[in-house]
Amino acid sequence: MPFWYLYGLANVLFFFLYRVLGYRKEVVISNIKRSFPEKSDAEHKHICKQFYKHLTRIIVESIKTFSISEKNVLERFVVKNPEEVNRHFDAGRSVILAGGHYCNWEWVAVALDQQIKHAAKAVYFPLKNSFLNEKMKASRSKFGLEMIIGKQVRPVFTEAKQNKQPVAMILATDQSPSNPNNAYWMEFLNQDTGVLFGTEKYAKEFNVPVVFGSIQYIKKGYYEVTFKTLVEDPSQLAYGEITERHTKELENAIIEKPEFWLWSHKRWKKKRPENANQPR
Numbered sequence: 001m002p003f004w005y006l007y008g009l010a011n012v013l014f015f016f017l018y019r020v021l022g023y024r025k026e027v028v029i030s031n032i033k034r035s036f037p038e039k040s041d042a043e044h045k046h047i048c049k050q051f052y053k054h055l056t057r058i059i060v061e062s063i064k065t066f067s068i069s070e071k072n073v074l075e076r077f078v079v080k081n082p083e084e085v086n087r088h089f090d091a092g093r094s095v096i097l098a099g100g101h102y103c104n105w106e107w108v109a110v111a112l113d114q115q116i117k118h119a120a121k122a123v124y125f126p127l128k129n130s131f132l133n134e135k136m137k138a139s140r141s142k143f144g145l146e147m148i149i150g151k152q153v154r155p156v157f158t159e160a161k162q163n164k165q166p167v168a169m170i171l172a173t174d175q176s177p178s179n180p181n182n183a184y185w186m187e188f189l190n191q192d193t194g195v196l197f198g199t200e201k202y203a204k205e206f207n208v209p210v211v212f213g214s215i216q217y218i219k220k221g222y223y224e225v226t227f228k229t230l231v232e233d234p235s236q237l238a239y240g241e242i243t244e245r246h247t248k249e250l251e252n253a254i255i256e257k258p259e260f261w262l263w264s265h266k267r268w269k270k271k272r273p274e275n276a277n278q279p280r
Helices: 003-020 025-035 041-064 070-076 083-090 130-140 150-163 198-206 241-256
Strands: 077-079 095-099 119-123 146-148 167-172 184-188 191-195 210-219 222-231
Touching: 003 041, 025 041, 070 077, 083 095, 083 210, 083 222, 095 198, 095 241, 119 150, 146 150, 150 167, 150 198, 167 198, 184 241, 191 241, 198 210, 198 241, 210 241, 222 241
Parallel strands: 077 222, 095 167, 095 210, 119 146, 119 167
Antiparallel strands: 184 191, 210 222
């Protein structure tokens, strides 16, 4: 299906999701209001509406992932400064590429491995439907990236170190933690938030730099990624500082262009436990 057709489909999806079904609209508007209490109701509604327009574009662009050519995706999803990641490869170091569900996070899977020197790996949560899970893995990994589950992260880093073949581990950092006791708790978008601790845990365990990938929307169907190294030497940082850094980086991007974040996610469904933020 050509892009012009898919974006026409996105307009239809927007009408049904936003105006007819109101898909998770209560969750979306509640998240936006709590995140931006200083904004007016009119501003909240505007962000909400723009988010649904963006969401439907992401849906059809994700569909396009199954058939998009390598040449086409590399024209549409450009890494602006691959040298920022490649310098770590040249130094023989693996890296963690941290990011969130912002702009088109789906195309990272099909457009990143070709633009950096590291072998790219992405951590994902398997779908319950085995057929759809295999289709999703195949579409995301067709241009070189390898999809792995959480328990494989440590073995992959260990093997990379032993074989001296650096990897770039892609971790989404903005999902709600399944176990609030294992999260790091901090303020994020004006709310007490449990943040997944994996980025900091693996960075310190394997002494790998943490690089944040900031995705910018250029125009419909076109994106750019800029990398920024947040941590060079994890061993020199206090408990929680790595998590604070990458979370604040994502927060800054959301504050600047809030419509591009995944507001339909029930991000704040977990509450801070009494023993939160105990170093481990």
